[in-house]
Amino acid sequence: MSNLIDISPEVREALADQRAVVALESTIISHGMPHPQNVETAMAVEAVVRAESAVPATIAVIDGRIKVGLANGELERFGGAKNVAKASRRDLAVALANKATAGTTVAATMAIAEQAGIEMFATGGIGGVHRGADQTFDISADLTELGRTPVSVVCAGCKSILDMAKTLEVLETEGVPVLGYRTDMFPAFFSRASSHKLDHRVETPEAIAEIIRAERNLGSAAGILIANPIPEEDALPADEMEERIAAACREAEAAGVAQKDVTPYLLARINALTGGKSLQANIALVKNNAALAANIAGALTRAP
Numbered sequence: 666m667s668n669l670i671d672i673s674p675e676v677r678e679a680l681a682d683q684r685a686v687v688a689l690e691s692t693i694i695s696h697g698m699p700h701p702q703n704v705e706t707a708m709a710v711e712a713v714v715r716a717e718s719a720v721p722a723t724i725a726v727i728d729g730r731i732k733v734g735l736a737n738g739e740l741e742r743f744g745g746a747k748n749v750a751k752a753s754r755r756d757l758a759v760a761l762a763n764k765a766t767a768g769t770t771v772a773a774t775m776a777i778a779e780q781a782g783i784e785m786f787a788t789g790g791i792g793g794v795h796r797g798a799d800q801t802f803d804i805s806a807d808l809t810e811l812g813r814t815p816v817s818v819v820c821a822g823c824k825s826i827l828d829m830a831k832t833l834e835v836l837e838t839e840g841v842p843v844l845g846y847r848t849d850m851f852p853a854f855f856s857r858a859s860s861h862k863l864d865h866r867v868e869t870p871e872a873i874a875e876i877i878r879a880e881r882n883l884g885s886a887a888g889i890l891i892a893n894p895i896p897e898e899d900a901l902p903a904d905e906m907e908e909r910i911a912a913a914c915r916e917a918e919a920a921g922v923a924q925k926d927v928t929p930y931l932l933a934r935i936n937a938l939t940g941g942k943s944l945q946a947n948i949a950l951v952k953n954n955a956a957l958a959a960n961i962a963g964a965l966t967r968a969p
Contacts, residue, residue, distance in 0.1 A: 669761060672781055673734030676722045680782050685719035685962035687955065688733075688778035688786040688816070694725075694740075695749040695768030696929040697789065698944060704744035706948050708737070710955045714787075717959035722783055724774045726752055729764030733781045743768075751925050753806045771818065772810035775888065779814050784877070784965060786818045787958035789951045790854045791890070793823035793832030795927065796914060803927070804835065810888070812839025817877050817889040819958040821950040822852035822859070826910050826931045829859050836890065842880065844873060846893045846957060855946045856903040857894040867891075870957065874964035893957050899949035901942060909938040 672680075679686050689710060694703045711721035722734045725743055735743065743749070743766065752760050752767035754776050760767040769777065771791050778786055792805025805827075811818065823832045829851060836843055845851070845866045850858035867873050877889055894900075913934040922930045936944045 670731045676734035679720040687714045687958045688783045689723040690774040691725035692768035713952045713955045714959045719959035719962050726760045726767040771807040775810045775814045775816045785958045785962040787955040790824040791820050793827040796828050808835045811841045819891045819954045825854040840887045843890045852894040855901040855906045857900045870960040870964045873961050895950040
């Protein structure tokens with residue numbers, strides 16, 4: 666893929682010097698938030714990474730080129746663009762051949778980050794097993810990617826519109842370690858905890874770096890998922906969110922929304938049903954994840 670990727674000078678220099686770099690996805694810009702909050706949030710997240718002494722590498726497809734690290738002008742143009750595609754790993758070749766502009770999902774961002782030599786990736790929430798998947802077979806490619814791509818991902822759990830229990834089962838099947846950062850329970854995205862207990866709890870970025878190093882020394886091709894709860898002051902009540910999520914899911918089914926359109930539709934409806942509170946929570950948790958990812962990336966660079 667090297668002849669298809671444009672790595673920004675800042676990111677290229679940081680990688681060459683073995684400094685901390687954090688990959689950031691772009692569907693949260695193109696499909697996860699409305700304009701202009703999407704651009705403001707993307708810039709704020711990059712600022713959080715820099716504040717923790719790491720280099721941000723926002724990944725996107727622009728005019729048929731894979732970009733690893735966006736300049737402010739590119740970020741603003743991308744965030745304000747219309748008809749931006751949503752690209753998972755399977756869509757990358759089509760986007761490149763058609764000279765398209767596309768936001769990269771967790772799966773696509775992981776694949777590109779690994780090719781660029783970036784070990785750490787921060788996102789909001791991963792995709793997973795959708796509710797009703799026993800009928801629709803709607804399971805995110807993010808889970809398959811985590812099972813085959815050695816990039817560590819910091820998230821606030823899977824998006825709470827999903828079936829968390831089945832998502833955790835698929836991650837186990839794929840051989841993906843799931844680490845709870847200062848928590849014993851899998852986070853529920855907008856809320857700090859779900860009813861699903863995790864097998865592994867870690868307390869420091871340095872401890873996570875040790876686990877990442879051990880996983881690589883074992884020769885594992887899988888990623889590692891670090892579940893980082895939303896800050897307490899930004900969390901939303903789990904019971905209230907479940908009511909709104911269930912209502913949004915019913916609306917999506919009635920409207921015939923399917924496949925990759927489901928998540929953007931549900932996030933927009935939940936934001937409307939919560940009077941904008943879910944968007945603010947989403948912004949807070951992404952920043953929180955970016956800070957932790959930067960600290961883990963720094964610990965990896967200090968490792969013997």
